[in-house]
Amino acid sequence: MYLALAKVDITDAISVWSRNMRVYLRLWKTELIAPIIEPIFTFFAFGFGVGALISSRVEGLSYLSFIGAGILAFTVLMRTVFELTYGAYFRMVYQSTYNAILSTPVNAESLAFGEILYAATKGLIDALFVIPLVIIFGSSTSYLAPLSIFPLLLGCLFLGSLSLAITAHIREIDHFNLYFALYWSTIFLCGAWFPVNKLFDWLQVIAYILPTTSAIDLTRAFLNGGFEQRHIFEAIYLIIISILLTEWALRSIRKRMVV
Amino acid sequence: MQSAVDAKNLVKKFDDLVAVNDISFNIQTGETFAILGENGAGKSTTIRMIACRSPLTSGKLFVGDFDTKKEEVKIRSILGIVPQENNLDPDLNVRENLLVYARYFRIDKNTAEKRSDKLLDFVGLSKKLGSKVESLSGGMKRRLIIARALLHKPRILLLDEPTTGLDPSVRQEIWEKLEELRQTENLTIILSTHYMDEAEKLSQRLFVMANGKIITRGKPQEIIRKRVKNYALEVRGIRNNPLVVTSTNITSHKRGNTHLYFAEEIEQLTPLMNSYDNTQMILRPSNLEDVFLIYVNSD
Numbered sequence: 176m177y178l179a180l181a182k183v184d185i186t187d188a189i190s191v192w193s194r195n196m197r198v199y200l201r202l203w204k205t206e207l208i209a210p211i212i213e214p215i216f217t218f219f220a221f222g223f224g225v226g227a228l229i230s231s232r233v234e235g236l237s238y239l240s241f242i243g244a245g246i247l248a249f250t251v252l253m254r255t256v257f258e259l260t261y262g263a264y265f266r267m268v269y270q271s272t273y274n275a276i277l278s279t280p281v282n283a284e285s286l287a288f289g290e291i292l293y294a295a296t297k298g299l300i301d302a303l304f305v306i307p308l309v310i311i312f313g314s315s316t317s318y319l320a321p322l323s324i325f326p327l328l329l330g331c332l333f334l335g336s337l338s339l340a341i342t343a344h345i346r347e348i349d350h351f352n353l354y355f356a357l358y359w360s361t362i363f364l365c366g367a368w369f370p371v372n373k374l375f376d377w378l379q380v381i382a383y384i385l386p387t388t389s390a391i392d393l394t395r396a397f398l399n400g401g402f403e404q405r406h407i408f409e410a411i412y413l414i415i416i417s418i419l420l421t422e423w424a425l426r427s428i429r430k431r432m433v434v
Numbered sequence: 435m436q437s438a439v440d441a442k443n444l445v446k447k448f449d450d451l452v453a454v455n456d457i458s459f460n461i462q463t464g465e466t467f468a469i470l471g472e473n474g475a476g477k478s479t480t481i482r483m484i485a486c487r488s489p490l491t492s493g494k495l496f497v498g499d500f501d502t503k504k505e506e507v508k509i510r511s512i513l514g515i516v517p518q519e520n521n522l523d524p525d526l527n528v529r530e531n532l533l534v535y536a537r538y539f540r541i542d543k544n545t546a547e548k549r550s551d552k553l554l555d556f557v558g559l560s561k562k563l564g565s566k567v568e569s570l571s572g573g574m575k576r577r578l579i580i581a582r583a584l585l586h587k588p589r590i591l592l593l594d595e596p597t598t599g600l601d602p603s604v605r606q607e608i609w610e611k612l613e614e615l616r617q618t619e620n621l622t623i624i625l626s627t628h629y630m631d632e633a634e635k636l637s638q639r640l641f642v643m644a645n646g647k648i649i650t651r652g653k654p655q656e657i658i659r660k661r662v663k664n665y666a667l668e669v670r671g672i673r674n675n676p677l678v679v680t681s682t683n684i685t686s687h688k689r690g691n692t693h694l695y696f697a698e699e700i701e702q703l704t705p706l707m708n709s710y711d712n713t714q715m716i717l718r719p720s721n722l723e724d725v726f727l728i729y730v731n732s733d
C-alpha cells in the first residue's frame with residue numbers, strides 16, 4: 176500500500192502547472208472571451224425566457240436568482256472537465272507531453288497533480304468573469320458572492336480528478352462519448368436548473384450522492400445567502416470525495432505512463 | 435562511482451510477452467555504449483527501465499549508485515533522455531521548449547537562459563529561437579531534443595535510436611555532435627540502434643540483443659574478429675543460383691538475393707569473383723552487420 180498523494184512534490188506540480196499556464200495565456204484572448212459568451216446567452220434563454228413563465232418563487236428565490244448558481248457552476252465545471260478529458264488526452268497521447276515531462280525528475284504523481292491544479296485554475300479564471308456577470312444580471316443578492324469560488328474549487332478538484340482518471344483509462348478518444356453522455360445526464364439532476372426536491376424520491380437520492388449537487392448547492396448559498404446545516408455536510412462530503420478521486424487520478428496516471 | 439549502469443538478471447514481461455529476458459550488463463562511467471538489435475528486440479524496454487519509466491518484473495538495476503526501484507527522481511536528475519519518438523512540445527517555440535524543460539530540473543531562469551542559448555548554438559539552432567517546433571526539419575528536431583537532454587548537465591546521456599528515420603547526411607550531423615559530446619569529461623553515453631554502422635562508429639563497447647536476450651557483447655572490433663572472418667565478399671542481385679562450393683577456410687551465407695563469403699585473407703576470396711558475372715560485387719573488410727546477420731539468422 177502506498178499513498179500516491181504523498182508522492183506529489185508541489186514544486187514539480189507547479190512547474191507542470193506553469194507550462195500549461197504559459198500556453199493558456201498566449202491564447203488568452205480567445206480563451207478568456209469564450210467563457211463569457213455562453214453564460215450571457217444562458218441568462219437570456221433561461222433567466223429571462225424560461226424565467227418569464229415561472230412566476231412562483233423557487234426555493235425562496237426568483238428563478239433568475241436561482242439559476243445564477245447553475246450557470247456559474249456549469250461554466251466552471253465544464254471548463255475543468257474539458258481540460259482534463261480532451262486537453263489531457265491530447266497532451267498524453269498525441270503530443271507526448273507527458274512522456275517528455277516524465278523524462279525529467281518530475282514523477283507521475285506530481286505531473287497529474289499539476290494537471291489537476293491547472294484545470295481548476297482555468298475553471299476559476301472563468302469564475303472571475305462569470306461571477307460579475309451573475310451580479311450584473313441580478314442573480315446574486317449576497318455580498319458573499321465572490322466566496323463562491325471555494326465550493327467551485329472543490330467541484331473542480333473532484334470532477335477534474337475524476338476526468339483525469341477516466342482519461343488515463345481510455346484507449347481511444349471516442350471513448351469520451353460515454354463519459355460525456357453520463358456527465359450531461361447527471362448535470363441535469365444536480366440542481367443547476369431546478370431544485371433537486373422536485374425529482375422523484377429515488378432520483379433525489381442519486382442526485383444527493385452526486386457531489387456536483389453539493390457543489391452547486393453551496394455555490395448558490397454563497398451567491399444568495401441562506402446557509403443551512405446541510406451545507407456543512409455537503410462541504411465535508413465534497414472534500415472527502417475530492418481527496419479520494421485525486422488519489423485515484425494520480426494512481427491512474429502512474430499506471431498508464433509507467434509500464 | 436565506477437559503474438554508470440549495473441544490471442543483474444533483468445526481466446520485463448508484458449503479460450505473457452517477455453520483452454527483456456534475463457539480461458545482465460555493466461556500463462562504465464565515461465564510456466560510450468551501444469545496445470544493438472532489430473525492431474522488437476527489447477532495446478526501448480531496457481532503456482525505459484534504466485530511466486525508471488518501466489518497473490522491472492524481476493532483477494536488479496542500479497543507475498549510478500541509485501536503485502531504480504527506489505530512487506526514480508534522483509536517477510532522472512542525472513540522466514539526459516533522448517527518446518525514440520519526437521516529444522518536443524508543439525505548443526511552445528524552440529527556445530521555450532528548453533526553458534520550460536529546464537524548470538522541471540529546477541534550473542533557475544538566468545542559468546536556464548544562458549545554457550539554452552549556448553546549447554542552441556552547439557546544435558546549430560541559434561537562428562531558430564522563436565520558430566515553431568513543427569516548422570523544424572527532422573534533423574533539427576533531433577538536435578533540439580539532444581540539446582534539451584543536456585540542459586541539466588547530465589552524467590549519463592541515454593539515446594533511443596537517435597538517428598532512425600533520418601537522411602544519411604543528417605545522421606552524419608548527429609554523429610558529429612555525439613562524437614563531440616564523447617570528448618566531454620565523464621559523460622557516459624548509452625545509445626540503442628539497429629544500425630550496425632552507428633554502433634560500430636560510436637560505441638566503445640556494445641551488446642547485441644535479439645528476442646529480449648543478449649546474444650553477444652564486447653568491443654565492436656573484437657566482436658567482429660571473434661565472430662566472423664576478416665574479409666567479406668558480397669554478391670548482390672542473385673536470383674536462384676546456389677552458393678558456390680568453396681574450401682573449408684571460406685564460410686558462405688545466402689540472404690535473400692545476396693551471397694556472402696567470408697575468409698581471413700583477401701586473396702582467398704578473389705577467385706570466387708570469377709564464378710559470377712554481370713552482378714554487383716563488393717570485396718570489403720567484414721563489419722558488425724555481418725556478425726549481426728549471421729547471428730540473428732542462425733536460429
Ligand SMILES: Nc1ncnc2c1ncn2[C@@H]1O[C@H](COP(=O)(O)OP(=O)(O)O)[C@@H](O)[C@H]1O
Nearest residue numbers: 434448453471472473474475476477478479480
Ligand atoms: N507497453 C507495452 N505493452 C506490451 N508490449 C510491449 C510494450 N512495450 C513493448 N512491448 C513489446 O516488447 C517487445 C520489445 O519491444 P521494444 O523494447 O520496444 O523493442 P525495440 O525497442 O528493440 O524495438 C516487443 O515485442 C514489443 O511489442
Ligand SMILES: [Mg+2]
Nearest residue numbers: 477478479518
Ligand atoms: Mg525501440
